[in-house]
Amino acid sequence: MVTGGAGFLGSHLCRALVARGDTVTGVDDLSSGAAQNVADLVALGTDRFELVIADVSTSLPVDGPPGSIGAVAHLASPASPPEYLARPLETLAVGSRGTELALELARRHGARFLLASTSEVYGDPLEHPQSESYWGNVNPIGPRSVYDEAKRFAEALTMAHHRVHATDVVVTRIFNTYGPGLRPGDGRVVSNFVAQALRGDPLTVYGDGSQTRSLCYVEDTVGGLLAALDATGTGPFNIGNPTEITVVELARRVLVLTGSPSPVVHYELPADDPTRRRPDIDLARRELGWAPAVDLDDGLRRTVAWMATRLDGT
Numbered sequence: 176m177v178t179g180g181a182g183f184l185g186s187h188l189c190r191a192l193v194a195r196g197d198t199v200t201g202v203d204d205l206s207s208g209a210a211q212n213v214a215d216l217v218a219l220g221t222d223r224f225e226l227v228i229a230d231v232s233t234s235l236p237v238d239g240p241p242g243s244i245g246a247v248a249h250l251a252s253p254a255s256p257p258e259y260l261a262r263p264l265e266t267l268a269v270g271s272r273g274t275e276l277a278l279e280l281a282r283r284h285g286a287r288f289l290l291a292s293t294s295e296v297y298g299d300p301l302e303h304p305q306s307e308s309y310w311g312n313v314n315p316i317g318p319r320s321v322y323d324e325a326k327r328f329a330e331a332l333t334m335a336h337h338r339v340h341a342t343d344v345v346v347t348r349i350f351n352t353y354g355p356g357l358r359p360g361d362g363r364v365v366s367n368f369v370a371q372a373l374r375g376d377p378l379t380v381y382g383d384g385s386q387t388r389s390l391c392y393v394e395d396t397v398g399g400l401l402a403a404l405d406a407t408g409t410g411p412f413n414i415g416n417p418t419e420i421t422v423v424e425l426a427r428r429v430l431v432l433t434g435s436p437s438p439v440v441h442y443e444l445p446a447d448d449p450t451r452r453r454p455d456i457d458l459a460r461r462e463l464g465w466a467p468a469v470d471l472d473d474g475l476r477r478t479v480a481w482m483a484t485r486l487d488g489t
């Protein structure tokens with residue numbers, strides 16, 4: 176079972192699970208996901224994939240006899256800053272009550288529970304690169320806290336469930352992921368830049384663009400999640416690509432790859448925007464046998480090709 180199964184990352188995870196022979200139920204309220212993301216899976220029939228439309232913060236209407244669910248991957252949440260900033264209370268609800276309901280379901284079934292946590296638990300990090308032992312630097316009352324603290328609470332709840340009920344859990348901390356399926360109107364940096372470049376609109380760099388991110392191609396991220404599901408440890412495991420790039424350099428690369436004449440414009444930097452971010456993935460390499468394989472230019476080319484077919488989307 177995958178909560179957020181019709182979302183950007185969730186739909187890719189569902190597709191990978193179905194491809195390897197698992198029967199998957201995706202649960203999604205379609206608030207940031209879309210049924211279209213999994214239309215190909217729905218077409219395979221309910222013995223392979225089913226989409227249940229529900230808000231996992233209030234109910235998880237998926238059950239069956241004990242043991243009939245082998246794994247619960249909890250991905251449901253807005254993940255794009257403009258989306259979680261627009262729905263702060265819903266973001267806190269899905270990270271708290273939604274995580275609790277998903278954990279209870281996993282416990283009832285003796286299923287492995289995977290939490291999709293985030294590099295945002297490190298906040299604006301004072302350690303660089305970030306390894307899992309770093310506790311983070313999060314402003315608990317800033318606008319981004321609705322996402323950061325929801326995920327931090329979700330991690331705490333997951334580990335408490337493991338300690339109290341012996342629930343089989345794993346925490347993954349996912350760093351910026353991009354690729355086909357990221358809606359042009361999603362609001363994250365890669366989808367904004369690629370859509371802007373393809374439309375000939377200015378590329379909107381926030382601040383001076385010297386802040387860094389480390390971008391992981393979606394198929395690599397999904398590979399990390401599958402490896403974590405199939406492993407036995409609790410983590411947390413950083414899942415990301417350690418190749419770090421400034422935002423302004425990313426804009427330049429997108430312009431080169433698209434051949435776009437778009438100018439670059441600078442907007443105000445959002446509050447509490449992390450200045451740098453790069454995962455230390457030694458633990459995932461060692462314990463999960465996983466590492467990303469797709470380099471940035473290759474991943475961006477695939478994203479540009481996909482987005483070019485979707486530019487009427489919002």
Ligand code: UDP
Binds near residue numbers: 380422
């Ligand atoms: N960003 C930008 N222009 C945009 C969107 C984002 O310069 O149109 C910057 C943003 O300020 C941040 C980085 O790109 O420094 C990554 O932003 P994103 O929203 O993709 O994810 P975040 O890592 O902040 O959660």
